[in-house]
Amino acid sequence: MRGDRLVSILLLLQSHGQMTAKALSERLEVSERTIYRDMDALSGTEIPVVAERGKNGGWSLLEDYQTDLTGLKESEIRALFVSPSSQLLDDLGLTRTSEEARNKLIASLPSIYRENAKDVWNRIHIDTSSWRKQKEKIASFEVIKEAIWKEQKLGITYQRADGKTDDRIVEPLGLVAKGDLWYLVASKENGDIRNYRASRILSADSLAEAFVRPQGFDLAQYWTSSTLSFIKRLPSYEVKVEVSPLALSRLTFTGRFARVLEMGDRNKENWIPVTLSFDTEDEAKGYILGFADQVRVIEPKNLRQKILEMAEAAVAFHR
Numbered sequence: 001m002r003g004d005r006l007v008s009i010l011l012l013l014q015s016h017g018q019m020t021a022k023a024l025s026e027r028l029e030v031s032e033r034t035i036y037r038d039m040d041a042l043s044g045t046e047i048p049v050v051a052e053r054g055k056n057g058g059w060s061l062l063e064d065y066q067t068d069l070t071g072l073k074e075s076e077i078r079a080l081f082v083s084p085s086s087q088l089l090d091d092l093g094l095t096r097t098s099e100e101a102r103n104k105l106i107a108s109l110p111s112i113y114r115e116n117a118k119d120v121w122n123r124i125h126i127d128t129s130s131w132r133k134q135k136e137k138i139a140s141f142e143v144i145k146e147a148i149w150k151e152q153k154l155g156i157t158y159q160r161a162d163g164k165t166d167d168r169i170v171e172p173l174g175l176v177a178k179g180d181l182w183y184l185v186a187s188k189e190n191g192d193i194r195n196y197r198a199s200r201i202l203s204a205d206s207l208a209e210a211f212v213r214p215q216g217f218d219l220a221q222y223w224t225s226s227t228l229s230f231i232k233r234l235p236s237y238e239v240k241v242e243v244s245p246l247a248l249s250r251l252t253f254t255g256r257f258a259r260v261l262e263m264g265d266r267n268k269e270n271w272i273p274v275t276l277s278f279d280t281e282d283e284a285k286g287y288i289l290g291f292a293d294q295v296r297v298i299e300p301k302n303l304r305q306k307i308l309e310m311a312e313a314a315v316a317f318h319r
Helices: 002-014 022-029 034-046 074-081 088-094 095-108 110-125 141-150 219-231 281-289 301-318
Strands: 051-052 058-061 153-161 163-180 181-187 192-199 201-211 237-243 258-265 272-278 293-299
Touching: 002 022, 002 034, 002 058, 022 058, 034 051, 034 141, 034 153, 051 095, 074 095, 074 110, 088 163, 095 110, 141 153, 141 192, 141 201, 163 192, 163 219, 237 281, 258 293, 272 281, 293 301
Parallel strands: none
Antiparallel strands: 051 058, 153 163, 153 201, 163 181, 181 192, 237 272, 237 293, 258 272
């Protein structure tokens, strides 16, 4: 167990350059005291780990030191060769590069593992695209990607959710794929970090002006935190309904955003009580009306009247 942890420390230091004992302990889920003991053990094997004190200090390996680690476990080989999303790789222009890298990695494996690695491609395939949704076009994707790599400021014209547009100067920190949608994570001039849906960036121009990335910024950690914060701010409108057995399986396959919070036992009529959550009342009305006589509202009672009025208006309109 300790041997695996020492190898993990070496890989982390090679990847990140420098890490604090606290950061290493959080990554490896051990105490900081354990990390200090591990560093002593590494030093005892003549591996050049060095500690730098101070506010910006931490542990690192001497410059140019690299370790050649062999003996990959079977599960680790599988993890390396799980196929990434071909659509996202294509968006980034990395499809061919990814295939070449995997072929080189296979060639470097012992022969006993090569066929196992190739089998992973034929057993697991990841497709992040939706069934019918049209792929969003991103007007200045190449400009955005280049600015991220070169750490250059961008001048963008952004279309907000209300349809209005405004011009902004941002410092692009990274791209995040959420499903098949791309988001630009960028810092504003006042230092606030924001997410921009890439398809709403109507134009982007590199300003050829460099910026300094925030020290210690971690894109994955930021996105996780941002996502949790976004979910907490989402509005919620709960509705209690009874659902016909014929419609039960369709509840979450209507193409609308409804969440099933609770499902009870069948009543005397063989209908099932269900608690649903929507973002707004309007979403709830359209969703429930789409089920016609297969879903009936129990609470809130005023919602039943509003759905009835919608149905009457639809009948009158189509007569």
